[in-house]
Amino acid sequence: MHHAYVLTLSCPDRPGIVHAVSGFLLERGGNIEEAAQYNDRDTGLFFMRVQFACDQLTHEDLRAQLKFFAQPFNMECQLHSTTQPMRTVIFVSKEGHCLNDLLFRWKSGLLPVDIAAIVSNHRDFYQLAASYNVPFHHIPVTAATKPQAEAKQFEIVQSEGAELVVLARYMQVLSDDLCRKLSGRAINIHHSFLPSFKGAKPYYQAHERGVKLIGATAHYVTADLDEGPIIEQDVARADHSKTVEMLTAMGRDTESQVLARAVKWHSEHRVLLNGHKTVIFK
Structure with missing residues (x-):
């Protein structure tokens, strides 16, 4: 069964955020289908939206693991299933x-x-x-x-x-x-x-x-x-x-x-x- 998600996040900008997010998803069997990011130089904030598929973990497991992943980055993130209007x-x-x-x-x-x-x-x-x-x-x-x-x-x-x-x-x-x-x-x-x-x-x-x-x-x-x-x-x-x-x-x-x-x-x-x-x- 195909499980598709959208991850949105924001945090203070620093090198390696895109690499870290991509690696997090790859390690959990995620396949990125769409990605976009933006660095606001005025505020120093980084924003990202990633749409991906992942069949190895449940929505709840992904959400729980994201919570720990986000902490070192002082990151606010949200995970949404694309199948739910x-x-x-x-x-x-x-x-x-x-x-x-x-x-x-x-x-x-x-x-x-x-x-x-x-x-x-x-x-x-x-x-x-x-x-x-x-x-x-x-x-x-x-x-x-x-x-x-x-x-x-x-x-x-x-x-x-x-x-x-x-x-x-x-x-x-x-x-x-x-x-x-x-x-x-x-x-x-x-x-x-x-x-x-x-x-x-x-x-x-x-x-x-x-x-x-x-x-x-x-x-x-x-x-x-x-x-x-x-x-x-x-x-x-x-x-x-x-x-x-x-x-x-x-x-x-x-x-x-x-x-x-x-x-x-x-x-x-x-x-x-x-x-x-x-x-x-x-």
Whole structure:
């Protein structure tokens, strides 16, 4: 039986890390199928992603041996099986283009995720969820009920065993507490080319400034609004003739594509956090 894994790691840079990792895998019967590394000269950190096959040891044995291997390097590493799609919960409000795109890509086999639930503060997309046989949870959110609503949301994430939460145009600001609980595993799509036009109604801000490019940004969620580490961005050209409604319509396609790429890369373990930035092995 073929067992395939992805190993991701980061540590202070020093000579011999690639040799050591390759040797560790070779000694355990591992066959490297894909490898990439990056040395950040500004921080002195080394990053690496290795996809390999290994039939001689179980996932648990590999993980345990990696723990001891990593200690002399002061290395943070994670081992993932490529046969298990990433359990995912999607949050959405009243704009459904990103949700619809993710569901279609998932069912078409284009995303290595398993969408376990959809959570929304509106009822608009319960029929869409039902058409894909995905549980739909309507959790209204007001200023008064936000703590209780977020507790229910996090309970769903936990009960579904979700490794990833996608804010697919979920138009509620998550509390600092929920941001901390979802740190490194929640991706948001913002409908502007950050750091420009943060916050609400960025297309209106862009139209007011007469921009020639509109964009979308997929980033990890942090307590600082629209300032999390950026995973992917893209733009579409605009001109003086475009109304706010035209910009919004144009932007939907860009948002959907940017978010889908970010979800794909994250679920393939190609994104490594590097402080306020990311290292992405495409």
